[in-house]
Amino acid sequence: MVHTIPLKTPLDDTGLPHRDTQTSQAAAAPADASRYHHPHFVDARPTGSGTAYRFTAFSGYESRPEMPAGAYDDAAMTWELRDQLHDQYTAARVLWSQACLRLQAAPLLHKAAPLWSAWTAARNELVVTFAQFWSTGDGLWRAQLLRLTDAERAAREAAGAFDVVARGLAQAVADQVDVAGWDEALELTTVAGELGYDASD
Incomplete structure (x- = not known):
């Protein structure tokens, strides 16, 4: 049988916070990342499509942005905060990778521009030299063949010189895509345009 004992003073009049009140106050404190x-x-x-993150400009010299390991072990961090922090670091990596591409590509593009001009000039000379065979007299074919050989050698050397720099540019672009993905790839033509080069060819 249950008995009820009346109290002269209610327990809540002690002035001490009730356990439920302590819990709710702790839960009400917003977590901070x-x-x-x-x-x-x-x-x-x-x-409208998510969250836009703003950062001060990256130089490309910084370390690759990675979410701190402590954020995974922090009991005060909620799943939502970790998810937002993950998105923040993803956005930071995209901007950092673009800064790295600009940093790496700039000196290569400065080298590539005159090499590309030399290659296009050598290629055009080769095309013109070959076309002259149609108007070369019978007794001048040997001289024209030598001119064609020289033009071909010059075009091959010019292409080889450009290819050395082009490999470096291709690697820099591949590195940026590896970090940011194809959807956030920075076009090399954009970087060249920022430096005043028309890289459409």
Whole structure:
């Protein structure tokens, strides 16, 4: 049989917070991920398609942005905060990879521009030299063959010189795509345009 004992003073009048009140106050305190933000992070704003993250400019000399390991072990971090932090570092890596491409490609593009001009001139000379066979007299074919051989050698050397620089440019582009993915790939023609080069060819 259950007995009820009346109390002269209610237990809640002690002035001590009730256990449920302590729990709710702790739960009400918002979790904060700011200590894990990337040093270049400025802010994040919601957009129609997700969240736009803003950062101060990357130079390309920084270390690759990676989410701090402590964020995974921090009990105060919620799943939502970790997800947002992950997205922030993904956005940071995209901008960092683009800065790296600009940094690596600039000196290569400065070398590539005159080499490309030399190659196109040598190729045009080769085409013209070959076309002259149609108007070369019978007694001049040997001289024309020598001119064609010289033009072919010059075109091959010019192409080889350009290819050396082009391999470096291709590697820089591949490195950027490896980090950012094809959807966030920075076009090499865009980088060249920023330096004042028309790289459409």
